[in-house]
Amino acid sequence: MRWPTIVVFAIAITFFNRMLPAAENWPQWRGPLGTGVAAVGDYPAKFSSTAGVAWKADLPGRGSSTPAVWDDRVFVTCGIDGQDGLVCYDMQGQELWRKQLGPERAGKHRNASGSNPSPVTDGKHVVVYFKSGTLACFDLDGNETWKVNLQERFGKDTLWWDLGTSPVLAEGRVVVAVVQEGDSYLAAFDLDSGEMAWRETRKYAASRASRWPQRDRNVGRRSSNRSRRGDRQVPVGMRRLQPG
DSSP, rough: OOOBBBOTTTHHHHHIISSSSOOOOBOTTTTTTTSSOOSSSSOHHHHHHHOOSSSBBBBBSOOOOOEEEEETEEEEEETTTTEEEEEETTTTTTTEEEEEEOOOOOOOTTOOOOOOOOOOSSSSSEEEETTSSSEEEEEEOOOOOEEEEHHHHHHOOOOOSSSOOEEEEEETTTEEEEOOSSOEEEEEETTTHHHHEEEEESSSSOOSSSSSSEEETTEEEEEOOOOOEEEEEEEEGGOOOOOO
16 A cells, blocks of 8 residues: 655755755755755745646655755655655656665654654765664665664653654764653764764753643633743743753
């Protein structure tokens, strides 16, 4: 069964083929600087099933990650026959290769998946991360360089909801944040070898106390519960949270 998940490159044909030099890519979640901001350009402003669309491709399974793009290659994660998967397309929408990485852990939310984290690439390596705990690195031709499972190595996932943290690259390493109830940590791995460079555990206790401002049941509005700081009145929801 093929999931009706669509990769739509309405912007890509303009963004990558006409406006920007080859050195400009979209290598990670939220773009080159992680800001979600594209360079100034003349982009499509209206979209439909046909308008502003360069091409479409049916993914082999459910995936909620955003694609990473480097030169003429597009990388996106999704499930493939019950396995964590990575698929590569060219800029004409032709599939170049696909890889399976082991058993998939499905998402809990109806719109989520085990492939929520987005791939990241530096033009040599493509790193992917999944809800299953699998962290893996490939070259641009789909050859697996290394693979490790963070949950098998450091302990099971204790997130109440779905995992969606995308890995980032820095100084020849891939860094992953595992923030959850209980043991949380940052871990960095060498891009070429997959050897762990360091792992830093969380230094503070996670509070279970609700920090949301209460609603006034009588009028259906947020209760102000104001406190004074000099001449300013600050709603409870905007106070600096104190530990404990």
